[in-house]
Each structure stands twice: as C-alpha cells, then as structure tokens.
Amino acid sequence: MKLCLGTVQFGMDYGIKGQRKPDVSDAIKMLDYATQNGIAAIDTANAYGTAEDVIGEFLRKNTINRSELFLISKCRPNILDNCPEEQYYPVIKKNLLQSLFRLQTEYLDSYLMHSSRYVYNDGIIEALNRLREEGYIRKAGVSVYEVEEAGKCIDRPNVDFMQLPYSIFDQRMLKGGIFEQAAESNIQIHSRSAFIQGLVLMQEQEVPSYLQKAKPILRKIDFLCTQYGISRIALAMSFVKNQAAISHLVFGVDNIEQLKEDMQLFDQTVSQDMISIISKEFAGLEADIVMPSLWKK
Numbered sequence: 143m144k145l146c147l148g149t150v151q152f153g154m155d156y157g158i159k160g161q162r163k164p165d166v167s168d169a170i171k172m173l174d175y176a177t178q179n180g181i182a183a184i185d186t187a188n189a190y191g192t193a194e195d196v197i198g199e200f201l202r203k204n205t206i207n208r209s210e211l212f213l214i215s216k217c218r219p220n221i222l223d224n225c226p227e228e229q230y231y232p233v234i235k236k237n238l239l240q241s242l243f244r245l246q247t248e249y250l251d252s253y254l255m256h257s258s259r260y261v262y263n264d265g266i267i268e269a270l271n272r273l274r275e276e277g278y279i280r281k282a283g284v285s286v287y288e289v290e291e292a293g294k295c296i297d298r299p300n301v302d303f304m305q306l307p308y309s310i311f312d313q314r315m316l317k318g319g320i321f322e323q324a325a326e327s328n329i330q331i332h333s334r335s336a337f338i339q340g341l342v343l344m345q346e347q348e349v350p351s352y353l354q355k356a357k358p359i360l361r362k363i364d365f366l367c368t369q370y371g372i373s374r375i376a377l378a379m380s381f382v383k384n385q386a387a388i389s390h391l392v393f394g395v396d397n398i399e400q401l402k403e404d405m406q407l408f409d410q411t412v413s414q415d416m417i418s419i420i421s422k423e424f425a426g427l428e429a430d431i432v433m434p435s436l437w438k439k
Contacts, residue, residue, distance in 0.1 A: 143383050145408055146183035146214075146332055146390035147176045147401075153186075153193025156339070156394070164396050166196055172398050173200040177211065179405065185305075185332065185392050186245075187216035187256055188237060194244035201246045208247060214305075214332070215241045216256035216285055222266060223257075231269040238278055252281040252303045252330075258291045260284065261301070271300045281330065287433065289318035296323045305392065307335040310342060310381050311359065312432035313425050321387035333385070334392040336378045339434050343374050356431050362423055370416050375404060380412035381420055 150156045152169040164172070173184070173196075186193045194215065201208065217237050225233055238253060253273065260266045261284045270282045283303030286292045292315060295304045304324070308315050312335065315321065324331050337343055346357050346364075367374055382391045391408075395401040 143386075143388055144183065144390050145176075145181050145405065146185050146212075146392045147173070147181050148334065148392045148394040149184060149186045149193040149197060150190045151394045151396045152196045153191030162396065163191070166192075166199060168398070169196045170200045170203070172395060172401050173197065174203075174205055175398060175401060176405075177206045181405070182210060183212040183214070183332075183390050185214045185334075187254075188218040188241050189216070189256060194241055198244050198246035212251045213245065213247060214252040214254065215245065215250055216254040219256040221257075222260065222263075227265040230265050231272055234266075234269050235273060235278075238273060242278070249277065250279045252283055253279040254283045254285045254303070254305060256285050258284060258286045258288070261286065261291050261294045261298070267298060267300055283330075289314050289320060292320045293318070293323070296320070296327050296329060301329065303330045303332075305332045305334055307433070308333040308382055308385065308388065309336050309338055309432070310363070310378055310420055310424050311338055311427050313421065314432075316385070316421075317425065321385050325387040331388045332390045332392050333382055333388045335434075336382050336391055336393060337375075338432065342378050353431070355428065359424065359427065359431070366416065366419065366423075370413070372410070372412060372416075373407060376407040376410045377412060377416075377420070379404070379408050380410065381417060383408075384414075384417050 151163055153163060155162050184197060186197055217234055221237060222230060222233060273279050274282050281303040283301055284295055285305045286295060287307060292304060292306055295301045306315055341356060344360065346360055349357055363374060367377055379391060382388060393404055395404060
C-alpha cells in the first residue's frame with residue numbers, strides 16, 4: 143500500500159478541529175515535498191474550493207513529470223440531479239474540462255462521480271466511460287459511502303476504481319466482504335477517512351458536544367496506544383494498511399510538519415495482535431459516529 147495526498151485542505155477549511163487551509167505557497171511546498179519523497183498519487187475534486195487551482199500551480203512548476211503522477215479528481219456533486227439523460231455526457235464533460243483546465247493537465251488517471259448514488263444510474267456510468275474511451279481519463283470510478291454502493295461498483299464491468307471510507311471506527315466495508323470482492327474483480331481501491339476528519343486524533347476534552355458518544359471510544363484508543371507504545375496516527379494508518387486490497391490510503395494535511403510526520407509514521411509496523419484487538423474492539427460502531435455526513439452539528 144502507498145500514500146495518496148488528499149487536497150481538500152488546500153482548497154477550503156476542513157475537519158472538526160478547526161483546520162484552516164494553508165497559503166498557496168505553503169500548499170505547493172507540501173506537494174513538492176510529497177512528490178519528491180515517494181508520494182505519486184494526488185486526490186482532489188471540483189468541489190474542493192480552490193484545490194484544483196493549487197495543484198495546477200504546482201504542476202506548472204514542472205518539478206516532476208506528469209507521467210510520474212497518478213492524479214484523481216471528481217465530478218461536482220449533485221450536478222446531474224435534474225439533468226435529462228441525453229445531457230449526462232455533455233454536463234460531465236464540461237465539468238471534467240473545467241477540472242483539466244484548473245489542473246493544467248490534459249488527462250486524469252482516474253475521474254470519479256462524487257455523488258455516490260450515481261453508481262446506480264446506467265446512463266451516467268456509460269457517459270463517464272465515453273470520456274475514458276476518448277482519452278480524457280484512464281480509469282472511471284465512484285466515491286462511495288455505503289457497502290451497497292461499493293457492491294454495485296464491483297458488479298459493473300465498466301467501473302474499475304472506487305474510493306471508500308475505512309478506518310478503526312468504520313469497518314463496514316470489511317464486514318461486507320467488499321475488499322475480497324474488489325480484489326477478485328480487479329478494481330483499484332483508495333481508502334479515505336482513516337482519521338475521520340480528525341476525530342480519531344482528538345483529545346477527549348476537544349470532542350464537540352454532538353459527538354459525545356465518541357468519548358469512550360477515544361479513551362479505549364488512548365489505553366491501547368499507551369499499552370502498545372504507538373501513536374494514534376500510526377495506529378490509524380496501520381489498521382488501513384492491513385488490507386491488501388487497498389492500493390492507496392488517502393490522507394490530508396494542512397502544514398508540512400504534519401506531512402513529514404504522517405509519512406514517517408506510515409512506515410511503522412503494528413503487530414497483528416493489536417490489529418486483531420482493534421478489529422474486535424471497534425467493530426459495529428453506530429453509523430452516526432463513523433459517518434461524518436450523519437453528524438448532527
């Protein structure tokens with residue numbers, strides 16, 4: 143498994159710990175450092191504020207060959223909700239061309255539907271694949287949230303990439319057999335939300351009132367990290383690394399010190415005993431804890 147640098151923080155304020163997006167120059171320094179030190183995958187989206195523009199500024203510097211990067215973006219969410227089927231292709235293509243212009247590139251290595259429910263629409267997936275046939279994208283995929291959506295991606299012969307949530311807290315994809323099925327179908331998987339927007343890393347007193355149910359879970363994580371002598375970051379990453387079907391772990395940072403720390407901790411190894419304990423301790427947590435979209439703020 144390798145790291146994929148997520149860039150939502152480069153384009154907008156993001157997370158529950160009050161993170162602020164960095165200056166463009168600082169974001170470009172982070173992209174430079176990451177790509178010069180082994181990270182070749184970059185994840186972004188049309189909906190991530192100015193993130194695509196920041197990556198475009200970075201690519202214009204030519205500090206790394208475009209061919210050495212695996213660049214992913216996503217179609218704007220909900221963009222096809224009130225769209226007749228005959229307009230799916232032109233609307234998706236217009237959105238894609240906007241992203242290509244902002245990113246200063248001629249193609250994407252993967253392009254995803256950001257609205258996960260679109261995976262059920264044959265016409266939308268067919269329009270997405272038409273863009274692949276025309277050479278604008280190399281892989282067609284969907285960013286999913288639910289086990290059923292991931293299963294639908296696997297069932298489709300014309301979807302070969304998906305991004306999904308997986309973490310210590312959120313083990314639904316494992317329990318649903320998604321990793322085994324995706325491996326059999328040769329679908330590339332990138333996982334996100336290893337830190338659940340920073341919740342996994344928060345101290346108990348920092349937890350907002352609408353996530354009070356997470357406090358005893360964080361206490362358990364603290365106890366285990368102390369017992370095994372490992373940081374929460376290393377534990378969160380190692381848990382995801384344990385899944386061979388996941389090719390990349392998508393992670394975000396808002397300063398270069400955090401980037402360096404995460405890259406270093408990613409290389410640490412956690413014992414299988416601890417992975418097994420974590421799997422049992424935090425399996426089956428309630429959805430309103432593990433899914434940020436359900437947080438009632």
